[in-house]
Amino acid sequence: MKKILLIEDSETTIFFIKKILKNKFEVITTHSFVELINSIHKYQPSLILLDLNLPALSGKQIASIIKKNNISIPIIIYSASPLTEINTIAQEINAAHYLEKGSTPLTIISTIDNVLSKSQ
Secondary structure: OEEEEEEOOOHHHHHHHHHHHOOOEEEEEEOOHHHHHHHHHHHOOOEEEEOOOOOOOOHHHHHHHHHHOOOOOOEEEEEOOOHHHHHHHHHHOOOOEEEEOOOOHHHHHHHHHHHHHHHO
16 A cells, blocks of 8 residues: 655644545655654655645745655645645645645545656
8 A cells, every 4th residue: 555644734634634545545644844754764655745834844845855855755735825826836846736625535536646657
């Protein structure tokens, strides 16, 4: 089973994502920058689902740190920020894709599947 690292601080969102992905992916969560690099090395996820609005560091800052550590895992931004902002940041960090919070489960799953199929 492929692993998805969800970087998210909302327990409601974590519950929602885990529920819709549980039959297809193992979802590992972190909301701490300290745990981030350790989680990546420990679990070796196939994909990172990244919120932009996090308490300590922004999703954009976290993506930059991931890239600076030469970690080449596809990132999908999953955020409630305005779509224009999400799109701009996605381009800046070279994200594989982006999704708005509130996307349907089918959209989330199909987007993840598409990104994973392109990254193999």
